[in-house]
Amino acid sequence: AQKITQTQPGMFVQEKEAVTLDCTYDTSDPSYGLFWYKQPSSGEMIFLIYQGSYDQQNATEGRYSLNFQKARKSANLVISASQLGDSAMYFCAMRDLFAGNNRKLIWGLGTSLAVNP
Amino acid sequence: GAVVSQHPSRVICKSGTSVKIECRSLDFQATTMFWYRQFPKQSLMLMATSNEGSKATYEQGVEKDKFLINHASLTLSTLTVTSAHPEDSSFYICSAVAGPNYNEQFFGPGTRLTVL
Numbered sequence: 001a002q003k004i005t006q007t008q009p010g011m012f013v014q015e016k017e018a019v020t021l022d023c024t025y026d027t028s029d030p031s032y033g034l035f036w037y038k039q040p041s042s043g044e045m046i047f048l049i050y051q052g053s054y055d056q057q058n059a060t061e062g063r064y065s066l067n068f069q070k071a072r073k074s075a076n077l078v079i080s081a082s083q084l085g086d087s088a089m090y091f092c093a094m095r096d097l098f099a100g101n102n103r104k105l106i107w108g109l110g111t112s113l114a115v116n117p
Numbered sequence: 118g119a120v121v122s123q124h125p126s127r128v129i130c131k132s133g134t135s136v137k138i139e140c141r142s143l144d145f146q147a148t149t150m151f152w153y154r155q156f157p158k159q160s161l162m163l164m165a166t167s168n169e170g171s172k173a174t175y176e177q178g179v180e181k182d183k184f185l186i187n188h189a190s191l192t193l194s195t196l197t198v199t200s201a202h203p204e205d206s207s208f209y210i211c212s213a214v215a216g217p218n219y220n221e222q223f224f225g226p227g228t229r230l231t232v233l
Contacts, residue, residue, distance in 0.1 A: 033220050043208055045161075045224035052220075091160060103149055103214055105222065107160045 002027045004092050006108035013082045014116050020067070021077040021111045023092035031097040034075040035105065036066065040088040048090075051075055052097065079113075087115045119145045121213050123225035130201055131233055138196045138228045140211030146191035147213035151222065152184075155208045167194050201232045 003026040013019035025034065036048040051059045051066045059066040067076040075094075079086055089112050093105040120143040130136050140150055149168050153161040165186050167173040173186035183205075185197040194213075198205055208229050212222040 035221075037224075043210070043227040043229070045210060045212070045227075047221055047223070050220055097220070103222075104151060104163055104166055107163075109160045112158075 002029070002032075002094060002096070002106045004094055004106050004108035006092055006111050008111045009109070010112045010114070012114050012116060013079075013086075015084060016081055018078060018080045019082055019113065021079070021090050021092075021113065023075045023077065023108060025073050025075060025092075025094050027073075027094065027096070029096045033095055033097050034066070034068070035093040035095075036064070036075075036077045037091045037093065038086075038088045039091065039110075045091075049077065082115045084115050084117060087113060089113075119143075119213075119215060119223045121147075121211065121223045121225040123211055123228050125228060126226060127229045127231075129231045129233065132202050133200055136198045136201055136230060138198075138209055138211075138230075140194045140196070140213070140225050142192045142213045142215075142223070145213075145215045145223075147194075148191065148216050149214045150188055150194040151212045151214075152186060152194070152196050153210045153212070155210060155227075157208075161210065164196075198230065201230070203232045206230055206232045 005024045032053045034051045038046040049061045049064045051068045063080045065078045089110045091110045092108040095105045122141045124139045152164045164179045165173040165175045167188040175181045188194040210227040211225045
């Protein structure tokens with residue numbers, strides 16, 4: 001069965017510093033996608049970054065990058081130059097890419113990030 | 118990116134009443150929509166997967182007669198919480214996928230339901 005593990009319930013980072021949020025996954029599917037979402041206190045889920053299992057390079061989106069280590073089954077999110085607005089819950093998720101209409105995501109428990117001024 | 122709206126954003130109702138939550142994809146056609154439930158400081162729990170024109174697929178443990186899902190068009194899905202009770206109070210979020218070639222789920226802003 002597929003599983004996402006986020007071992008850090010809470011993290012603190014100083015403004016302008018970089019922070020890494022951990023995510024490990026377990027799947028027997030050969031093709032899968034990994035996602036990171038941000039959820040501020042307002043509740044909306046904001047898509048941050050996506051990594052496909054066959055992508056050769058680590059995904060990057062602005063200040064977000066995904067440290068994808070396939071052999072270790074990890075997909076850590078790196079946020080560079082943290083800003084106060086980065087304070088939020090961060091969720092790692094995964095899904096099988098060839099599941100037809102079954103496109104549901106498997107979610108981790110989330111990491112609460114607090115950026116200190 | 119694509120926009121998904123939810124209405125209402127907040128609802129307070131009396132125990133025993135039914136509440137309908139709408140999820141709309143505003144600028145794309147959503148072949149699949151998902152309904153989630155989230156308790157405070159917890160992860161999202163998938164309730165059901167809704168494909169346009171077919172019956173919703175419910176996750177194990179979710180009562181299909183209590184949480185009615187209708188995906189009548191490619192831009193609208195509704196979740197009706199029937200005979201709501203205080204334990205149904207939660208944050209309900211929908212998401213939509215544009216089609217089989219799209220990886221990203223676009224989320225609505227969520228609906229906070231409080232049952233008195």
